[in-house]
Amino acid sequence: MAGQDGGAVTVVRAVRVWPVAGQPAGLPEDLPDAIAAVAVAPAGPSWPEHRARFAIEVVGDGVSGWHAPVGESVARLVVDTLADGLVGHDAAAPRKLVYRQRAGRHQHGAHARQAASAVELACWDLASRASDRSVPELLGGTVRARVPAYASALGLDPAHPEAVKAAAWIADQGFWGQKWPLTKEVLRQGPRVVGRVLGALREAAGEGRFMVDGLRRCRLDEALTLLPVLADLEVAFAEELLEPGGFAWAQVRTAGVRVPMAAGEHAVDEHEQTRLLAGGVVDVWQTDPGWSGGLARSLHTIEVAADLGMATFPHGDRLWAALALAGACCRDKVPAVEWHLTLEPLRQQVFAEAAVVEAGLLPSAPGAGLTPPPVITSPLPVWAVGS
Template sequence: MARRDGGAVTVVRAVRLWPVAGQQAGLPEGLPDAVAAVALAPAGPSWPEHRTRFAIEVVGDGVSGWHAPVGEGVARLVVDTLADGLVGHDAAAPRKLGYRPRVGRHQQGAHARQAVSAVELACWDLASRASGRSVPELLGGTVRAQVPLYASALGLDPAHPEAVKAAAWIAEQGFWGQKWPLTKELLRQGPRVVGRVLRALREAAGDGRFMVDGLRRCRLDEALALMPVLADLDVAFAEELLEPGGFAWARLRVAGAGVPMAAGEHAVDEHEQMQLLAGGAVDVWQTDPGWSGGLARSLHTTEVAADLGMATFPHGDRLWAALALAGACCRDKIPAVEWHLTLEPLRQQVFTEPIVVEAGLLPSGAGAGLAPLPVTSSPLPAWEVGS
């Protein structure tokens, strides 16, 4: 991976941002009938970050690395705070990336960490394409060629009369498990109704693992009342019934009831991650390489979680990165990766080669590149830094 003049081909010479199409409104085409019957139209197309989107290109010598999509706010942070310091960085040295110069005041928080994560993932893509080695290989070695998925039904209505058919369909497809949302409407009806609705779904799921996601919507009293219900359903984990890490979360942990508590995808800064992990606040760790600082950081917290006896279930927002992470870890560390039934097909539309699930499995990434190339919507970049 070296040039004749002694420079590495993976040294970043320029950073470009290319427009990509915004997320289309409505549900994706081709959803299975059982899923489409109970699916809710996603709210994402109305969000500015999904209407105006970009792909990041880090340009080496004769090869580029890519990451997509990012919203305009994250793209602006890449240009304003990170791009100048990224030029001259060797993408094959990911541990040095955190020491590259940054400018501006916005160094922490969700958008800042998404920007850092985006350029880190683009550098992994560049290093992989330049070397011809897969990202799991670069992370330390490919442990698994295929990764189990659990189906996220967060875009479905759990109280719909046909929801049990969707739960049965998920089980038939061979997914590792399935996760259902606790909607506001369902929570308002109280724990008895929640229990009745979830039990019907649980029975339809058969022997597959069953999880719930509170989406931080529960009040403390609601969450406390739900714990015995969830324990009776033998859920594999309950995700973010309320805001993790605070006083209410601690009260819920004390109540226990034997329900494993999951969190982590929204812990974007390092200190938040360590507080949840080392403080004994969670039983199941969730990381998102696109939010948490990138693949190297996600691998680190996955290893810390494993040392503390916790499994990690990567959030599915940056699916390709989550699959690469899982490919470099054994199944005890990462049993499965999230596949969002209604949103992931929409996310895949930005790539030249959308991924297809077979028997509840996806490849961890055997070839060069972290993800397929994105589909840009302009012949010229929107911004360019460097040359």
């Protein structure tokens, strides 16, 4: 297809930033009773990047690509450091994107990588809409039209008396598995209490897979005493008991108690991803395409992880991008994606069409485009670069 001046319709003519609604306070409406009874109000509304949120639009000839939501710091980086170089780029040539001109000195770190990821994901959205082909097709072919989801119970209180009912409800819904947090309150009470709390949840989960997330809260001594408990529970993986890759992490890895260790969602720069993957540091890989550089980079690390014998479970912050990756990969490479029981319904509110889990499965693509269009809250963009 050609544009008005003879160029491809996927050539970016402008970059615009639009406001979308901030994350509302409190829990989402219509949570199942079993989940609502043990849910903890999310902290998101207290974070600046959740109060003021934006959508990135890359404009082609008669078609646009979108990515949302991003915080103000990331949106400003897109405008100030990436937009000028993006204008004139062909979104259908994703491998060339990293070589486009950038402004400013700050090209690394979490916000810089989120900005680069947002631009890359918006370009995939534009290329998909212009070609009327799904993103998994553009990534090499759709392997699965529907993808298993595991339930993240990180917004729930594992020590609540009704938590076992929530674990049973998750199992009944057909989720691939369920992941529970190791809260500070439970950790302070020692490994016996942790074993009792998690053991009750594990029993309620039945034959489903069971995981835990330490949220980097464990001290080294706590992590070492927890390993036999987690081994007895036969957890599918333990995510980030403490900071991945450091001295304490190495001590846990060599403690002699075999518990699969998962990390990767916070490895935003390429060198950190390579260090964790190639250094034998992790057993289960977790990439976030909204933080790690985008789809192409995430797909690369998924392939590397598979070569090293590791499965990948994409982090749930960018659900639609995670689903596109899973749709282009077999189940051995990406067994399931993360569905956050209390946060994901809030994340989905920025889209015109929300994702819904049915029998533990999600569609690998919404059709043409990487994501459904975002719901814009203003008739005019906040910032615009190009024509």
